Amino acid sequence: MVKNALQAQLLKAGLVDQKKAKKLTKQAQHEQRTGQDHRAELAAEINKNQQSKQEKDLNLNAIKQQQLEERTLKANIKQMIQQHKIKDTDGEIGYQFIDENKIKKIYLDQQVYNALVAGSLVIAQAPPSYAILPKALAERIDQKIQGFIIWNQSEKNDQTTDENDPYAAYVIPDDLMW
Incomplete structure (x- = not known):
């Protein structure tokens, strides 16, 4: 078939x-x-x-x-x-801070300098330079993304001293002029 x-x-x-x-x-x-x-x-x-x-x-x-x-x-x-950012911060007092392992210096007036040392203001990156911001805004920015806030003085004040340290009574100021 x-x-x-x-x-x-x-x-x-x-x-x-x-x-x-x-x-x-x-x-x-x-x-x-x-x-x-x-x-x-x-x-x-x-x-x-x-x-x-x-x-x-x-x-x-x-x-x-x-x-x-x-x-x-x-x-x-x-x-x-x-x-x-806080405008008109230019002055005669130099404030030094560390950014990417380099010491940077900006010149501020006395009122902004005192607020920065007290920790109520912070330094942030604002390309091509830096900006001075209120602490509340800086905290909101830091919560969203890391890396913009460079210098926050309030975080640096958490130092502890050793009980046996003979120099414990001598406090080194954070705003020491170099």
Whole structure:
């Protein structure tokens, strides 16, 4: 029994015998079976690649979104610093502080200098220079993101002294002029 019309015509014409037709039919069936298995593997691999690409795209999207939010937050903080910084602080008294392991010096008037030493004002980064901010605003900024507040005198006053220290009675002032 011949399943293909072309095979039937070839048998009638005598170009192929019954054995050869049966062999070709089996070979075609075998190729069809193995081809379907191969197609299933290929489809699974394509599906797997699509899923990994989607996961990769989602991860990249999340990273880009996080970077965008971080840039927006930094821009908002810079704007807050520029809006709320204390203006007209220029004076004759030099105040030294440490920024990135370097000693920096700014000149202030007496009132701002006293407030800075007392801890009610802080120094913040305001590129290209520095800004003097009220402590309450500086605390809000520091809660949102670290790195903008450079010098906060109120944090430095938490020193403890040793009971056996012979120099405990001699207090070193924080506003010592160099």
